Amino acid sequence: MKIQEVARRAGVSIATVSRTINNSSVVDPKTAKRVWKVVEELGYYPNSQARSLVSGKSRILGLIVSDITNPFFPELIKGFEDVAIHNGYEILVSSTDYDSARMAVCVRRMLERKVEGVAIMTSEMDKHLVDQLAHRNVPMVFLDVRPAGEGISHVEVDYAMGVNEAVEHLLSLGHRRIAFISGPLGLKSARIRRTAFLRALNRYGIDEDKRLVGEGDHTVDGGLNAMTRMLALGGLPTAVLASNDLTAIGTMRAVRRAGLSVPQDISVVGFDDIRLAEFTEPPLTTVRLPRNELAELAFGALIRNVDGQAKTRSGGKLETHLVIRESTCPARAPAVSER
Amino acid sequence: MKIQEVARRAGVSIATVSRTINNSSVVDPKTAKRVWKVVEELGYYPNSQARSLVSGKSRILGLIVSDITNPFFPELIKGFEDVAIHNGYEILVSSTDYDSARMAVCVRRMLERKVEGVAIMTSEMDKHLVDQLAHRNVPMVFLDVRPAGEGISHVEVDYAMGVNEAVEHLLSLGHRRIAFISGPLGLKSARIRRTAFLRALNRYGIDEDKRLVGEGDHTVDGGLNAMTRMLALGGLPTAVLASNDLTAIGTMRAVRRAGLSVPQDISVVGFDDIRLAEFTEPPLTTVRLPRNELAELAFGALIRNVDGQAKTRSGGKLETHLVIRESTCPARAPAVSER
DNA sequence: GGCACGGATGAAAACGTTTGCAGATGATGG
DNA sequence: CCATCATCTGCAAACGTTTTCATCCGTGCC
Numbered sequence: 001m002k003i004q005e006v007a008r009r010a011g012v013s014i015a016t017v018s019r020t021i022n023n024s025s026v027v028d029p030k031t032a033k034r035v036w037k038v039v040e041e042l043g044y045y046p047n048s049q050a051r052s053l054v055s056g057k058s059r060i061l062g063l064i065v066s067d068i069t070n071p072f073f074p075e076l077i078k079g080f081e082d083v084a085i086h087n088g089y090e091i092l093v094s095s096t097d098y099d100s101a102r103m104a105v106c107v108r109r110m111l112e113r114k115v116e117g118v119a120i121m122t123s124e125m126d127k128h129l130v131d132q133l134a135h136r137n138v139p140m141v142f143l144d145v146r147p148a149g150e151g152i153s154h155v156e157v158d159y160a161m162g163v164n165e166a167v168e169h170l171l172s173l174g175h176r177r178i179a180f181i182s183g184p185l186g187l188k189s190a191r192i193r194r195t196a197f198l199r200a201l202n203r204y205g206i207d208e209d210k211r212l213v214g215e216g217d218h219t220v221d222g223g224l225n226a227m228t229r230m231l232a233l234g235g236l237p238t239a240v241l242a243s244n245d246l247t248a249i250g251t252m253r254a255v256r257r258a259g260l261s262v263p264q265d266i267s268v269v270g271f272d273d274i275r276l277a278e279f280t281e282p283p284l285t286t287v288r289l290p291r292n293e294l295a296e297l298a299f300g301a302l303i304r305n306v307d308g309q310a311k312t313r314s315g316g317k318l319e320t321h322l323v324i325r326e327s328t329c330p331a332r333a334p335a336v337s338e339r
Numbered sequence: 340m341k342i343q344e345v346a347r348r349a350g351v352s353i354a355t356v357s358r359t360i361n362n363s364s365v366v367d368p369k370t371a372k373r374v375w376k377v378v379e380e381l382g383y384y385p386n387s388q389a390r391s392l393v394s395g396k397s398r399i400l401g402l403i404v405s406d407i408t409n410p411f412f413p414e415l416i417k418g419f420e421d422v423a424i425h426n427g428y429e430i431l432v433s434s435t436d437y438d439s440a441r442m443a444v445c446v447r448r449m450l451e452r453k454v455e456g457v458a459i460m461t462s463e464m465d466k467h468l469v470d471q472l473a474h475r476n477v478p479m480v481f482l483d484v485r486p487a488g489e490g491i492s493h494v495e496v497d498y499a500m501g502v503n504e505a506v507e508h509l510l511s512l513g514h515r516r517i518a519f520i521s522g523p524l525g526l527k528s529a530r531i532r533r534t535a536f537l538r539a540l541n542r543y544g545i546d547e548d549k550r551l552v553g554e555g556d557h558t559v560d561g562g563l564n565a566m567t568r569m570l571a572l573g574g575l576p577t578a579v580l581a582s583n584d585l586t587a588i589g590t591m592r593a594v595r596r597a598g599l600s601v602p603q604d605i606s607v608v609g610f611d612d613i614r615l616a617e618f619t620e621p622p623l624t625t626v627r628l629p630r631n632e633l634a635e636l637a638f639g640a641l642i643r644n645v646d647g648q649a650k651t652r653s654g655g656k657l658e659t660h661l662v663i664r665e666s667t668c669p670a671r672a673p674a675v676s677e678r
Numbered sequence: 679g680g681c682a683c684g685g686a687t688g689a690a691a692a693c694g695t696t697t698g699c700a701g702a703t704g705a706t707g708g
Numbered sequence: 709c710c711a712t713c714a715t716c717t718g719c720a721a722a723c724g725t726t727t728t729c730a731t732c733c734g735t736g737c738c
Binding site: 043045046047048049050052053058068069071073074075077078081085090092093095105108109111112113114132220224249250252253256275276278279280281 | 382384385386387388389391392397407408410412413414416417420424429431432434444447448450451452453471559563588589591592595614615617618619620
C-alpha cells in the first residue's frame with residue numbers, strides 16, 4: 001500500500017497526495033477531499049521509514065532510565081509518553097540496569113534509530129557516551145544529575161530541599177539518631193542525596209555517626225540488606241531516611257524482621273513517592289518527586305532544543321515535598337539520652 | 340556519515356562495505372579488514388531507516404500492554420526486551436490504559452513503524468483491530484486471552500490452575516467463606532479468572548454468595564474500594580482471592596481500615612507475584628505467573644511466525660503456582676458454623 | 679595455451695517518501 | 709487582448725541503504 005496507489009486512484013500525482021497528507025502546502029480543497037477519501041478507503045498510512053529517511057526527522061524521542069522495574073520509572077515514562085504522543089512524537093525507552101556496558105548499547109540504539117532528542121534519567125553516563133550523542137547533535141536533557149556541555153539541558157530536582165524537609169520532620173518529632181541508606185554510591189545522584197543528608201545533619205548540629213550511614217542499591221533487597229547490617233552494628237537509630245521508596249520498603253522489612261516495629265521503634269522516610277507508597281504498611285512517609293512536572297519540563301527542554309530554538313541548558317529546579325503518612329512518629333521518650 | 344564515505348576511504352564500492360558489515364556474502368578478508376578499520380575510525384553505523392526501507396525488515400517487535408504502571412508489566416517487558424535484544428530485535432512498547440481508543444492508536448503506531456510482530460497482553464482488543472494487524476500479515480501472539488484466527492499464536496496461562504491451587508489452599512486452612520475480587524469485567528481475562536473461581540468453589544461444594552464477589556479494576560484503589568464495599572455488605576468472608584497483586588494490596592488495606600487484621604481475621608491471596616509481593620506487610624500469598632517463561636514463549640512464538648516457519652497458533656499452557664507467604668492462615672476456629 | 683569456473687567486486691536499480699522547481703491554468707488589471 | 713500574477717499541480721531528484729546482475733581476474737584442467 002504505497003502512496004502511488006493512492007495517487008493513481010485519486011487521479012493525481014504522488015506529490016499531491018503527499019502534500020495533502022502533510023498539508024504542507026496549499027492544495028485545492030476538492031482535490032484534497034478526493035485524496036482523503038481514497039486514503040480512507042484504502043486504509044493508507046505513510047511508511048514512516050521512507051518518510052524519515054528523506055525528511056531527516058524521525059519524530060522519535062529517546063528515554064533512558066536505569067531500571068524499568070523500579071515503579072518510579074514507569075510512572076515517569078507514562079508522563080513523558082503522554083506529553084510526547086500528544087505532541088506527535090514517539091518514544092523509545094531503554095533501561096540500563098545501572099550497567100555501564102548496557103548504557104553504551106542504549107546510546108547506540110538511540111543513535112541508530114536517529115532519535116531527535118533523548119531524556120536521560122540515570123547517572124551511569126560516561127562522559128564518553130554523552131560526547132557520542134553531543135557529537136551527533138542530539139539534544140539531551142538530564143533529569144537527575146547536572147550535566148556539562150552545550151546542547152545539553154537539565155531539569156534539576158531539588159534533592160537537598162526534600163532531604164532537609166525530611167530531616168526537619170524527623171527532628172521535630174524528637175529524633176536525634178537519624179540514619180541514612182543511600183543508593184549505590186557509584187552513582188552521582190546517590191552521592192548527591194547522601195551529601196545533602198550529611199549536610200542537613202550538620203546544619204542542625206547533629207554529629208555524624210558512621211554506623212548510621214548505609215549503602216543500598218535502590219532496590220528493596222538492597223534496602224533490606226543495608227538495614228539489616230546496620231541493625232547488627234548496634235547503636236540503633238530511631239529514624240531512617242532511605243534514598244528511595246523501594247529502599248524504604250526494604251528498610252521497614254528489616255526493622256520488622258529484627259522484631260522492632262515501624263514507626264514505634266524506628267521511623268522510616270522514603271523518597272520518590274511511588275504510587276504504592278500510599279499502600280505499604282504502614283503507609284510510607286516520603287519525599288515526593290513531582291513526576292508529571294518532571295516529565296513535562298524534560299519534554300519541553302528537549303523540544304526547544306530539537307526545534308533549534310535554544311542550545312542552552314534550561315529547566316528550573318523542581319521542588320520536592322514531604323508527604324507525611326504513618327511510617328513516622330515521635331521518637332521514644334528519652335531518645336536524646338542515648339548515644 | 341554515510342556508507343559512501345566509508346567506501347571512499349577504504350577504496351572500495353559501497354556494495355562491498357554493505358556486504359562487509361552484514362557479512363551477507365563472501366568478501367576478501369583483506370578487504371574486510373580494511374573496511375572494518377575505516378568503520379571503526381569513523382564511528383560509522385548504518386542508517387536503520389534506509390536499511391529497513393530497502394530490506395523491508397524493521398527488526399522491531401511491538402509489545403502492547405494494558406498499563407505500564409502495574410508492576411507486573413515492567414517485569415514482563417524487561418524479560419521480553421532481554422530476549423528480543425539478545426536476538427537482534429528491538430521492541431516498541433505501548434500501553435493502552437485499558438482504553439479502547441488508545442488501543443487503536445497503539446495499533447496504528449505499530450503499523451506505521453512496521454513492526455515485524457506484536458505481542459499483546461491486554462484484552463481490550465477489538466476484533467476490528469486484530470483484523471487490521473492480521474490483514475497486514477503482522478504475526479501476533481496473545482499472552483492472555485485466547486485469540487481466534489490464523490497467523491495468530493497465543494501463549495496460554497493456566498489461570499484455572501492457579502485459581503484452583505489458591506482455593507484449595509484456603510479450603511485446607513479451613514476457610515469456607517471465600518470471596519473473590521475480580522478485575523474489570525469488561526475484560527475477557529478478568530472474566531476468565533472469575534469463572535475459574537466460581538467453578539472451583541462449585542467443585543468443592545461451596546455455595547456461591549453474591550455478596551462475596553466484587554469487581555475491582557486491577558489497581559490498588561480498585562481493590563480497596565471493592566473490598567470496602569464488600570465489608571459494608573456484611574456476611575464477611577474469612578478469606579479473599581484477588582485477581583491480581585495490586586488488587587490484593589488494596590484489599591489488605593481495606594481490611595485493615597475496617598479494623599480487622601490480615602491474615603488473622605481475613606486471609607488474602609493475590610495473583611501475579613510481582614516482585615513487591617514479597618515485601619508487603621504481611622508478605623503476600625499469591626499465585627505466581629511465570630513471567631520469564633511467558634516472555635520467552637511469547638517471543639519464540641512470534642519469531643517463528645516472523646520467519647514464516649509456522650502460521651499456526653502455538654505455545655503450550657503455562658503453569659502457575661501458589662507461593663505461600665504470610666497473608667493467609669487458618670480460618671478462625673468455627674468458621675464453618677457461620678453462614 | 680585455451681577454457682571453464684569460481685571468488686571477489688562494482689554498477690545500478692530499487693525501497694517509499696518529501697520537496698524544489700517549473701509548468702499549467704485561470705483570473706485580474708491595464 | 710495581452711501581460712502579470714496567484715494558485716495549484718506534476719516531474720524528478722534526493723535520502724542511505726541492500727541486492728541483483730554483470731564483470732573481472734586468477735586458477736586449474738585438459
